[in-house]
Amino acid sequence: MYSGIVKRLMDDNDLKIGDYVRFKSNKFEIEGKIIQNSEFTKENIIILKYENGYNLGLDVTGLMVEKIKRADEAETESEAKAEISINKDLPKISIIYTGGTIGSKVDYRTGGVYMLLKPEELLSSVPELSNIADIKPRQLFSVASEDMTFHEWRAIAKAITEEINNGSRGIVITIGTDTMHYISAALSFMVQNLNVPVVLTGSQRSSDRGSSDAFMNLICSAQIAAKSNVNEVGICMHKSSSDDACIFIRGTKARKMNTSRRDAFRPINDLPIAEVKMDGEINYTNDYINKPSGKLELKDGFEEKVALIKVFPNSDPDIINYYVKKGYKGIIIEGTGLGHTPVSGDPEKSYLKNIKSAVDSGVIIGMTSQCIYGRVNSKVYTNLRLLSEAGVIYCEDMTPETAYVKLAWLLGNYSSEDAKRLLNQNMVGEIRNRTLYDEFLI
């Protein structure tokens, strides 16, 4: 139920749930049907459902409102089709669809059934896009991000270079959110000397939920792709739970930190590169690469035999031997604290011997922290020094996910010796020299 300022506005204007209304400021007009808010909606936000099925959370502060149709009439009208107008004078960008929630919609006739949206359909359902850029939609495939493997990652990287070579000055990629941060890290490494912005986006809520984020995420992503000079791969999703702005996060420093919130994607040990609003206002909040240092190049090798292991109390260190016996070339450990495994307690639980023998047999072992935030350090405690002396490479402030992607990529494109040397050296912004005070839990 609405309360506070929204309730007063509805009472003052004799508005009910289901009414079709027009909100106006001196900058924009928005029409839609008032729908129920959710438990997460802030007091100043009203939820509007567009004719195309998308929902928008709108801050009513300072807006004028006008009733267009009463609930009953509105319900019986058939939906008006939005027209796509193409303006060839606008910057040329590509939108690559790969699947995920953002490519789904509810079929309101059959109820609850998800159907794949065709690129043209998604484009026509967000007509605002055609005011931002000359958009070329392209459907690559339709795979949930949790089902994607290196195979799909390679196809996306290849599509990026093709679109750039065909003249796009920016790329938006819609993708399932589950592993979006793994993929953004992978693309950051795979597409070398990127010379356009590559923006990954998606949605946390399908359009039948209280308020879908798909609409605003797409618009903000298109703004970055069309207007910014950030020649990096990044993720553009909601800044907060309200619809005030999106943030653009460096692809190697992002992480999905919530199962369901619209502001689930957060920068880890980094600040967002930029904040972007739907009207195209971009505020840069971090450094970024705006000139590639060489020629665009695809380096898309990946070593299949790399694992990510989480260490936990009372765990059996035989897991290291298991992967070595299977012929694994690299293992990223998600250790505790500054980068620990059990080392000095019960000998049967100590990882030290197995790690030593893995390293001696040529397996690269990298250490990250399950704390997620902060930096591993091989020097503070004796147990850490023992692991470091055994040959474990401490991966600085990389997330476990980015370290896993990086090691698989390094081993797919470089010699084992070079992979070992490069793992804890910064290549594309994945390692920052210094952690800032403000980078925790933002």
Add this chain to the structure above:
Amino acid sequence: MYSGIVKRLMDDNDLKIGDYVRFKSNKFEIEGKIIQNSEFTKENIIILKYENGYNLGLDVTGLMVEKIKRADEAETESEAKAEISINKDLPKISIIYTGGTIGSKVDYRTGGVYMLLKPEELLSSVPELSNIADIKPRQLFSVASEDMTFHEWRAIAKAITEEINNGSRGIVITIGTDTMHYISAALSFMVQNLNVPVVLTGSQRSSDRGSSDAFMNLICSAQIAAKSNVNEVGICMHKSSSDDACIFIRGTKARKMNTSRRDAFRPINDLPIAEVKMDGEINYTNDYINKPSGKLELKDGFEEKVALIKVFPNSDPDIINYYVKKGYKGIIIEGTGLGHTPVSGDPEKSYLKNIKSAVDSGVIIGMTSQCIYGRVNSKVYTNLRLLSEAGVIYCEDMTPETAYVKLAWLLGNYSSEDAKRLLNQNMVGEIRNRTLYDEFLI
């Protein structure tokens, strides 16, 4: 270097690094040597080193300062010994030492060498404790928390019940921080019908660092143990990076979220139970158990053969078979998003078949999310429903760490059938029915 208000105060009073000073308010007096601040120190904080070696970050706002000795004189004086005074009229609490950074100190004569502090020594180095409670120190062992196994967890649980049976009205346990949240969850399950507060604490910085948190964490923990009626196990550590207050976090809802910050421990999908200040002011910010529903009882079984697995893109689902072949009884999966594994893509990468056959052979498989924040959900997408239909138990809003501890504990004390039934039912506060808006990234 100090700046802002601290620099002005030092200039106005002709103070330099190394000077021995006394700060006064109408509530307290603190004496110590001014030492260098760190990159993380806020502008209004001055760092004082006590004679006993502990450092304190002090907010100078509104304080009066008096110079006692110039730097040179102070350096040459020998240290005064703090006296322990025991007041039998105060509440009786036990402090159990188990190891970790808080039990270490730097030997200033040899430099950089860590020595174990004896309980009496730690007590005498924080003389304020004896004004809060009649304290019984007890050293259990000295093991780094990353090296602790179920064996040490059992010894701690046993010591808790012994101290309670000997008349303690609260227990403080000092422990290494790396796996403190696993242990706090374990103790929450093991000590049934707790009738006193059990407070786990530790320190993120040893006393040779810019500012150690050991001193304040101990004092605040003692305040909770001596004065509160929270009959739960919790973690009491810094609320923020400054020394304003500590938070007391429910033992099953806590997580170490930073490798090195003093405010590393955060509540996950929950609010802190309380905020506590050094002067004993306790503000309750959540519900808590204040009356046990039965008789104090130790239930300290643990099944050794339980694993915690993190799922990642392109991973080999054979890991499930590996644990099944080793005779594992339970597996907690740290899935992506709402609780996914690869399911519908490349058949060689799908976990579904292996999970089905594991469940059919009697292995309990629980699902959590590597997002950490939020709640898993088996209903939103087809892939989730497939896993759920295969028998995967969705663990609601539990962290992967708490779910692992709970499953190992359930299988150590209950039938497999009961364990399966209880895994996603709340027992001691580890599952909350509803996630509040404010519980993200706090």
